[in-house]
Amino acid sequence: MGANRRELSLLPERKIRSATASDWPAIWKIFRSVVQRGDTYAFSPELDEKSALKIWFAPGAQVFVTDAERRVVGTFFVKPNQPGLGSHVANAGFMVDPEMHGAGIGRAMGEYALAWAKQQGYQAMQFNFVVSTNTGAVALWKKLGFTIIGTIPRGFHHTQLSYVDVYVMHREL
Amino acid sequence: MGANRRELSLLPERKIRSATASDWPAIWKIFRSVVQRGDTYAFSPELDEKSALKIWFAPGAQVFVTDAERRVVGTFFVKPNQPGLGSHVANAGFMVDPEMHGAGIGRAMGEYALAWAKQQGYQAMQFNFVVSTNTGAVALWKKLGFTIIGTIPRGFHHTQLSYVDVYVMHREL
Numbered sequence: 430m431g432a433n434r435r436e437l438s439l440l441p442e443r444k445i446r447s448a449t450a451s452d453w454p455a456i457w458k459i460f461r462s463v464v465q466r467g468d469t470y471a472f473s474p475e476l477d478e479k480s481a482l483k484i485w486f487a488p489g490a491q492v493f494v495t496d497a498e499r500r501v502v503g504t505f506f507v508k509p510n511q512p513g514l515g516s517h518v519a520n521a522g523f524m525v526d527p528e529m530h531g532a533g534i535g536r537a538m539g540e541y542a543l544a545w546a547k548q549q550g551y552q553a554m555q556f557n558f559v560v561s562t563n564t565g566a567v568a569l570w571k572k573l574g575f576t577i578i579g580t581i582p583r584g585f586h587h588t589q590l591s592y593v594d595v596y597v598m599h600r601e602l
Numbered sequence: 603m604g605a606n607r608r609e610l611s612l613l614p615e616r617k618i619r620s621a622t623a624s625d626w627p628a629i630w631k632i633f634r635s636v637v638q639r640g641d642t643y644a645f646s647p648e649l650d651e652k653s654a655l656k657i658w659f660a661p662g663a664q665v666f667v668t669d670a671e672r673r674v675v676g677t678f679f680v681k682p683n684q685p686g687l688g689s690h691v692a693n694a695g696f697m698v699d700p701e702m703h704g705a706g707i708g709r710a711m712g713e714y715a716l717a718w719a720k721q722q723g724y725q726a727m728q729f730n731f732v733v734s735t736n737t738g739a740v741a742l743w744k745k746l747g748f749t750i751i752g753t754i755p756r757g758f759h760h761t762q763l764s765y766v767d768v769y770v771m772h773r774e775l
Contacts, residue, residue, distance in 0.1 A: 473686030511731060513646030514759040515768070555754060557730065558684060579752015579770045581728060586687040595688070597752045597770060 443534070445541045448492040448504065455501035456494065456524075457481060463524045467588030469563045470522075474588065485522075493541070495534055502526045503534040507542050510555050519551040519602075523566075535566070539573050547602040554600050560585045561594040575600040616707070618714045621665040621677065628674035629667065629697075630654060636697045640761030642736045643695075647761065658695075666714070668707055675699045676707040680715050683728045692724040692775075696739075708739070712746050720775040727773050733758045734767040748773040 448456065460481050467474045472484065486492055490508035494501045503525040510520035521542045525534045546554055556575070559566055567577075575598040584595035621629065633654050640647045645657065659665055663681035667674045676698040683693035694715045698707045719727055729748070732739055740750075748771040757768035 467687060471684040471686050471688035476686070511644040511757075513644050513649070514640060514761070515644035515731065515757055517759060517765075518754070518757055552756070555757075558688065578754065581691070581751065581770075581772060582774075583725070584684075584688060584691055584728075586690060588687070592690075597754075599754060601755075 443495060443497045443537060445493055445495050445538065448486075448494045452494050452501055452504075453482060456485060456492075456504045459501070459504060459524050459526050460485065462527050466527070468590075469560055469566065471558060471585065491545075493538070493545075495538055497529070497532075497534070502529045502532075503538055505538045505542055507546050507549075507551075507554075509551075510557070517550075517552045519546040519549075519554045520557065521546070521554060530565075535569055536573070539569060543573065543600070543602065551602055553602055556596075556598040558584070559596040559598050560587065561596055562587060562590055567596065567598075570598050570600075573600070616668060616670045616710060618666055618668050618711065621659075621667045625667050625674055625677075626655060629658060629665075629677045632674070632677060632697050632699050633658060635700050639700070641763075642733055642739065644731060644758065664718075666711070666718075668711055670702070670705075670707070675702045675705075676711055678711045678715055680719050680722075680724075682724075683730070690723075690725045692719040692722075692727045693730065694719070694727060703738070708742055709746070712742060716746065716773070716775065724775055726775055729769075729771040731757070732769040732771050733760065734769055735760060735763055740769065740771075743771050743773075746773070 457478055464470050464472045464476055465474045487508060490506040492506045495503035505521055505523040507519050507521045509516035510518045523535055523538050577596045578599045579597035581595040583592035585593050587593045630651055637643050637645045637649055638647045660681060663679040665679045668676040678694055678696040680692055680694045682689035683691045696708055696711050750769045751772045752770035754768040756765035758766050760766045
């Protein structure tokens with residue numbers, strides 16, 4: 430109930446838009462807080478800012494941010510998962526300000542990413558590395574139509590749980 | 603029989619070693635001939651030499667070549683499949699001079715890569731993109747202990763066969 434109410438209260442003022450260079454400090458703040466937890470992304474928890482920038486704004490990636498309550502509360506990118514003969518399948522990565530979890534931001538960004546990717550002509554979207562213990566993300570992607578097409582045994586070294594499985598998830602567009 | 607005889611005749615003079623900058627012209631010749639076929643790697647068949655060099659000698663990759671008949675007949679790299687908390691799983695890519703198929707070069711390189719990766723402390727090896735119609739490669743990796751842990755539906759745009767499935771393959775070390 431609480432989460433739903435918060436989500437509803439956010440909806441009118443939430444906006445997804447293309448990121449610009451001036452968004453980087455806000456994106457980096459989210460990136461750092463997400464990665465430091467060491468429970469969802471493979472990136473080293475001590476990754477430096479310059480490397481993070483290169484990763485998030487990779488060549489060929491379209492980066493977006495979500496504004497709410499007059500600040501950036503989430504970010505995601507969409508890019509080809511493979512070059513050339515595999516570039517009809519999109520990849521995407523999502524990060525939400527940990528303080529804003531449960532407000533529906535991840536879901537809104539996921540839906541936006543899927544619609545945008547389809548519009549761009551991508552035929553499918555694939556996530557290569559969804560940590561199995563990240564149950565919120567796994568549940569969200571399933572709700573949005575993704576299926577687990579593969580499991581990497583002990584593919585992630587979780588900072589609390591040691592080695593845990595990783596899912597490859599996929600959805601046609 | 604012919605392939606076996608050729609393999610035996612090559613064995614004494616075949617040698618796998620670390621690649622150096624001076625090997626690049628020979629590696630590029632193989633890379634180009636493999637990629638131009640458009641049936642095994644996602645890289646654009648028209649990929650330029652500079653991009654190929656960046657891909658094959660990626661940061662963190664250890665590159666090897668196989669010499670036989672006094673020239674480079676194959677090349678492969680081993681690198682972490684993910685950064686940081688996923689870097690205990692290796693990734694590798696292999697290319698054999700198309701004129702030398704059936705001579706056991708791929709198998710020798712695969713075995714070397716597995717042994718080397720284990721020695722480096724990797725816990726597993728994963729291939730993210732084995733084209734399902736590349737039956738020779740799929741059979742070889744199965745012989746070397748890999749299993750298909752996932753299938754990407756129509757993940758590869760084969761130049762002859764249009765869209766075909768792609769396997770994610772994995773082996774503990």
